[in-house]
Amino acid sequence: MKSFHLVCCVLASLLLIGGVQAADYTLEAYQTKAEEASGEAEMIELMKDFMANAEDIEVLRTVQSSWEQMDPDGALAYARELVEEHPESAKHLYLLGRVVQSPPEQVEIGRRVIEMDPDWPYGYRLVTASYATNLFDATKESEETAQLAQMLDADGAHFVTFAELQPDEPLSWRFLKAYYMHTGDWQGLEEALDKAKEVNPGLASQVEYATCYAGKGDIARAKQTVQEFVEQMVSSGNIPAGDQDKYMNHFYRTALVDARQFDAAIEFVKSSEGFESDKEALYDAACLYSLKGDATAAITHLERAAEAGWDDAWHMSQDPDMEPLRDDPRYAAVVTTVEANWESGADQRKAEALAGKISKPAPGWSLEDAEGNTVSLADLKGKVVVLDFWATWCGPCRMAMPMIDEFVEEHAAEDVRVFSVNVWEEQGAKQKEYMQEHDYDMTLLYGTNDLAREYGVQGIPHLCVIDKDGNIRYEAGGVHAGLLENLIWWTNDLL
Numbered sequence: 001m002k003s004f005h006l007v008c009c010v011l012a013s014l015l016l017i018g019g020v021q022a023a024d025y026t027l028e029a030y031q032t033k034a035e036e037a038s039g040e041a042e043m044i045e046l047m048k049d050f051m052a053n054a055e056d057i058e059v060l061r062t063v064q065s066s067w068e069q070m071d072p073d074g075a076l077a078y079a080r081e082l083v084e085e086h087p088e089s090a091k092h093l094y095l096l097g098r099v100v101q102s103p104p105e106q107v108e109i110g111r112r113v114i115e116m117d118p119d120w121p122y123g124y125r126l127v128t129a130s131y132a133t134n135l136f137d138a139t140k141e142s143e144e145t146a147q148l149a150q151m152l153d154a155d156g157a158h159f160v161t162f163a164e165l166q167p168d169e170p171l172s173w174r175f176l177k178a179y180y181m182h183t184g185d186w187q188g189l190e191e192a193l194d195k196a197k198e199v200n201p202g203l204a205s206q207v208e209y210a211t212c213y214a215g216k217g218d219i220a221r222a223k224q225t226v227q228e229f230v231e232q233m234v235s236s237g238n239i240p241a242g243d244q245d246k247y248m249n250h251f252y253r254t255a256l257v258d259a260r261q262f263d264a265a266i267e268f269v270k271s272s273e274g275f276e277s278d279k280e281a282l283y284d285a286a287c288l289y290s291l292k293g294d295a296t297a298a299i300t301h302l303e304r305a306a307e308a309g310w311d312d313a314w315h316m317s318q319d320p321d322m323e324p325l326r327d328d329p330r331y332a333a334v335v336t337t338v339e340a341n342w343e344s345g346a347d348q349r350k351a352e353a354l355a356g357k358i359s360k361p362a363p364g365w366s367l368e369d370a371e372g373n374t375v376s377l378a379d380l381k382g383k384v385v386v387l388d389f390w391a392t393w394c395g396p397c398r399m400a401m402p403m404i405d406e407f408v409e410e411h412a413a414e415d416v417r418v419f420s421v422n423v424w425e426e427q428g429a430k431q432k433e434y435m436q437e438h439d440y441d442m443t444l445l446y447g448t449n450d451l452a453r454e455y456g457v458q459g460i461p462h463l464c465v466i467d468k469d470g471n472i473r474y475e476a477g478g479v480h481a482g483l484l485e486n487l488i489w490w491t492n493d494l495l
Contacts, residue, residue: 006237008009011038012319015100015429016127017076017406020048020089020406024293025050025053025054025056026054026056026059027056027058027060027062027484028060029194030050030054030059030062030063032047034046034066038467040062040070040428040473043070043072043428044070044074045175047064047066047067047075048064048078049084049117049222049406050063051063051064051067051078051079051095052082052233055338057091057094057122058062058245059072060091060214061095061098063208063417064079064098064099065426066426066428067256068099069170069392069425069426069428069430070076070100070428070429070430071429072360074098076099076100076101079092079099080096082095082096082468083096088116090113090116090117090122090123090439091122092125092143093109093112093113093116093296094110094113094122094126094191094208096109097109097110097113097126098126101260102144103130103133103134103135103144103148104144104147104148104151104264106130107126107127107130107131107148107155109126110123110124110126110127110130110158111123111127111155112400113126113484114127114158119165120165121162121165121166121169121172121299123324124158124159124161124162124165125162125172126171126173126296126352127155127158127162127168127173128159128162128175128176128179129171129172129175130148130156130176131148131152131155132174132175132178132179135148135149135152135182136178136179137178137182138303138362138452139320139323140320140323147491152183153181154181156320158238159175159176160176162175162176163175163176163192163195163196166201166234167195167199168199170203171197173192173199173203173204173389175194175196176192176196177189177192177196177208177484178358178411181211181258184215184260186212186215186259187216188207188251189215190209190212193208193209193212193214201387203244205229206225206226206227206228206229207226207229207230207251207254207452209225210223210225210226210229210251210255211254211258211259211314212254212259213262214223214255214256214258214259215259215261217261217262218342219256219261221413222252222255222259224255226248226251226252226255227248227252229251230244230247230248230251231244233247244269249268251354252268253268253269254282254388256268257288257291258453260284262288262289262291263292265288266285266288266289266292267283269284269285269288270285270305271447278302278303279308279310280310281303281309282301282305283301283302283305283310284302285301286298286301286302286305287319287321288321289301290321290322290323291321291324293324295324295325295328298324298325299325299328299330299331299334302325302334302454303334303337304339306337306341308336309341310338310341311338311341311345311480312338312342312480313335313338313339313342314448314479314480315481316335316338318399326436331395333347346485348400349482349485349491350485353482353485353486353490354489354490354493355473355488356474356476356477357473357493358472358473359471359472360471360472361472362377362385362455362466362470362471362472363449363451363454363455363473364377364378365377365451366378366446367421367445367446367447367451368446369443369444369445370432370435370443372429375419375443375445377466377470381468381469382415382468382472383415383416383417383468384413384415384416384417384466384467384468384494384495385416385418385419385467386404386416386417386419386453386463386464386465386466386487386491387419387421387455387463387464387465387466388400388401388404388418388419388420388421388442388461388462388463389421389447389452389455389460389461389463389464390420390422390423390460391422391423391424391425391460391462391463392422392425392431392434393429394424394460395424395463396460396461396478396479397461397479398458400440400461400479400483401411401420401440402438402439402486403420403440403441403479403483404420404483404484404487405440405441405442406484407484407487408440408441408442409441409486411487411488412476412491413491413492413495415468415495416439416491416495417443418442418443419442419443419444419445420435420440420442420443420444420445421445421447421452422444422445422446422447422456423447423449423451424452424460425458427446431444431446455472456475457477458477459477459478461477461478461479462475462476462477463475463476463477463483463487465487465491467494468494472489473490473493473494474486
């Protein structure tokens with residue numbers, strides 16, 4: 001944060017706004033006042049005050065993000081109001097760009113910010129972040145992605161400038177690398193990796209170098225680079241020696257796919273021992289053929305995977321690699337076979353789910369629900385309690401919640417209580433609105449990071465099932481096809 005010396009009483013008086021000194025518009029001051037705010041209306045007035053008067057851009061970004069979570073329409077409307085009041089302010093225009101909903105509009109606003117202040121990194125940040133999020137990471141083509149693709153050529157230099165202006169900002173290098181990978185500029189990628197490594201060795205990974213070499217067509221060097229990386233990880237203890245081949249396969253295939261060397265990736269997958277009867281390898285090959293654009297070969301390998309026992313129809317429905325095949329009538333026939341495989345494996349899955357039973361005391365808690373009531377674990381003794389640790393920003397959490405809701409609506413017994421415990425984000429109205437928008441029947445609880453730590457949560461979503469005596473009996477992380485049936489089996493086992 002910049003510091004200013006007040007040299008006269010007149011200047012000091014100009015910095016008094018509503019009885020709050022400019023020095024009070026700090027992140028610490030905001031956090032303190034936010035904790036003291038008595039309700040949403042008072043909180044919004046506080047955020048308006050800071051958005052209008054704070055100078056530090058990181059304070060402004062934090063306050064605006066809080067407001068957007070609580071009231072996105074209000075945050076956008078006030079950002080537009082500030083731009084109207086300060087039409088020559090690059091800062092206020094940038095803040096507007098952060099909350100507009102249209103990615104192409106974000107880019108256009110970012111370009112204007114750059115024109116107004118070409119030495120300020122945040123205009124470049126806005127432009128590059130919009131492309132990285134909405135074009136480079138997009139899994140489906142839309143009107144907006146098509147528009148961004150047409151706009152990209154005019155903004156390539158902005159990725160380079162962002163890294164030059166903020167070389168210590170990991171985000172600037174991530175966006176620059178993503179740009180070169182998206183455009184297939186492998187020489188540019190290698191030069192960016194070299195420069196990033198000079199700033200911080202952690203900003204350039206061996207797998208990214210392998211992608212670069214593969215993109216240039218040097219497949220042997222790409223494979224050797226990944227091999228050396230995995231061996232280093234094993235020797236340092238970051239990868240168990242017994243998992244070396246698994247990690248080698250994963251990182252090498254990732255490098256080849258990112259470099260769009262699909263033929264080499266297919267050859268690598270098909271060279272694995274037992275490929276012809278390996279349902280997962282056959283499915284991987286189908287994905288690669290789909291990405292390559294060979295629908296017939298993709299369907300053929302999907303059929304062979306199904307014949308070998310591939311049963312994860314839910315994963316197929318979520319997998320972006322399958323997107324090019326979904327309108328192919330042959331794809332629907334394979335899905336039917338995969339679904340039948342899933343049904344036939346229920347008994348084995350149930351046995352495996354119940355075999356994971358544990359017993360350890362559940363840490364106690366008293367948390368506030370969406371209506372301001374206090375819910376305590378101690379008061380739930382005699383009930384089976386399901387906790388789903390989640391956050392609104394978590395994609396896998398959002399994927400899991402419809403299955404958890406289906407469990408509550410159609411399968412949960414009377415003595416089962418299900419709570420969606422929000423953690424790892426600032427809490428406010430956003431979580432309640434999200435639950436209401438999707439008409440979920442789980443009870444929302446506002447959790448804490450300390451509670452997540454006490455329950456051993458290392459990633460979300462994280463499910464925890466507590467028996468009637470207050471002991472954790474089942475727990476699992478992530479989202480998968482068997483989540484719904486696991487909840488049924490676990491809770492029935494504890495009733």
